[in-house]
Amino acid sequence: xxxxxxxxxxxxxxxxxxxxxxxxxxxxxxxxxxxxxxxxxxxxxxxxxxxxxxxxxxxxxxxxxxxxxxxxxxxxxxxxxxxxxxxxxxxxxxxxxxxxxxxxxxxxxxxxxxxxxxxxxxxxxxxxxxxxxxxxxxxxxxxxxxxxxxxxxxxxxxxxxxxxxxxxxxxxxxxxxxxxxxxxxxxxxxxxxxxxxxxxxxxxxxxxxxxxxxxxxxxxxxxxxxxxxxxxxxxxxxxxxxxxxxxxxxxxxxxxxxxxxxxxxxxxxxxxxxxxxxxxxxxxxxxxxxxxxxxxxxxxxxxxxxxxxxxxxxxxxxxxxxxxxxxxxxxxxxxxxx
Numbered sequence: 001x002x003x004x005x006x007x008x009x010x011x012x013x014x015x016x017x018x019x020x021x022x023x024x025x026x027x028x029x030x031x032x033x034x035x036x037x038x039x040x041x042x043x044x045x046x047x048x049x050x051x052x053x054x055x056x057x058x059x060x061x062x063x064x065x066x067x068x069x070x071x072x073x074x075x076x077x078x079x080x081x082x083x084x085x086x087x088x089x090x091x092x093x094x095x096x097x098x099x100x101x102x103x104x105x106x107x108x109x110x111x112x113x114x115x116x117x118x119x120x121x122x123x124x125x126x127x128x129x130x131x132x133x134x135x136x137x138x139x140x141x142x143x144x145x146x147x148x149x150x151x152x153x154x155x156x157x158x159x160x161x162x163x164x165x166x167x168x169x170x171x172x173x174x175x176x177x178x179x180x181x182x183x184x185x186x187x188x189x190x191x192x193x194x195x196x197x198x199x200x201x202x203x204x205x206x207x208x209x210x211x212x213x214x215x216x217x218x219x220x221x222x223x224x225x226x227x228x229x230x231x232x233x234x235x236x237x238x239x240x241x242x243x244x245x246x247x248x249x250x251x252x253x254x255x256x257x258x259x260x261x262x263x264x265x266x267x268x269x270x271x272x273x274x275x276x277x278x279x280x281x282x283x284x285x286x287x288x289x290x291x292x293x294x295x296x297x298x299x300x301x302x303x304x305x306x307x308x309x310x311x312x313x314x315x316x317x318x319x320x321x322x323x324x325x326x327x328x329x330x331x332x333x334x335x336x337x338x
Contacts, residue, residue, distance in 0.1 A: 007189075051073065054080070067236060164267060256320055274292045
């Protein structure tokens with residue numbers, strides 16, 4: 001990558017105001033462009049290097065640098081000093097390990113939630129992604145791919161638009177530059193767009209088309225179920241022709257929610273509003289008299305399947321949030337990272 005001014009990388013006053021005069025003299029800011037095992041690729045003013053991800057001091061799990069982060073490095077040794085406070089952070093409990101947190105991406109302007117117009121299209125999964133997006137305060141755009149292979153694209157578009165009022169939905173052929181160009185409005189100079197979606201939905205193909213390059217490997221999906229294998233194995237940022245940055249992440253089918261009460265309330269605001277009308281504050285929405293939820297289902301104004309999805313995500317969030325809170329207490333008592 002050629003040298004870039006910090007603004008081209010997404011540097012804003014939000015980050016510059018965090019740098020003290022002393023730090024400005026001995027350190028320089030760089031952005032994390034890719035994350036590898038134990039090392040990170042960074043870029044800044046006159047700097048492009050792969051360095052250790054280890055920080056001299058760490059007080060918690062979220063101190064680890066992740067793709068999209070801004071961090072200060074020593075001007076001479078290039079050793080990382082500290083991660084600057086983030087505008088936002090996507091994270092999740094690490095799969096199979098309730099004591100570890102996985103950092104996914106930081107400082108994102110827009111999230112492209114990618115789903116394909118085939119049997120892999122999943123309303124519950126998309127709702128999960130929307131909850132995550134709303135929780136961190138990032139604007140979502142739902143991108144439907146493989147429209148060239150679908151018999152009835154409109155039914156997927158209609159299902160997507162019903163997920164949330166006002167949701168931006170774009171249906172594209174990821175291999176067609178003219179089709180993908182509709183996403184350019186979110187990819188301007190210094191802007192960062194992240195991709196989120198399960199394997200095989202066409203994320204890597206879309207990135208290649210946006211970049212005008214075939215540098216990113218792609219793999220076909222299985223014909224019997226429309227599912228694909230992981231193509232992206234490293235979280236990294238790609239430069240786009242319009243000056244923006246596109247952040248690719250490994251495909252994720254399982255995405256456990258935690259600390260997502262605000263996101264749940266926004267994505268399922270219709271259900272939350274109904275709970276406020278129940279006669280009892282502690283209504284379980286099962287058998288209590290005057291339950292607005294049960295009344296709405298009986299009247300056909302609330303879909304029972306949507307209610308079940310809300311219950312499942314709410315229970316999951318409560319369980320994981322409790323687990324993470326316990327982990328934070330253990331970390332604080334030990335005085336070191338877990």
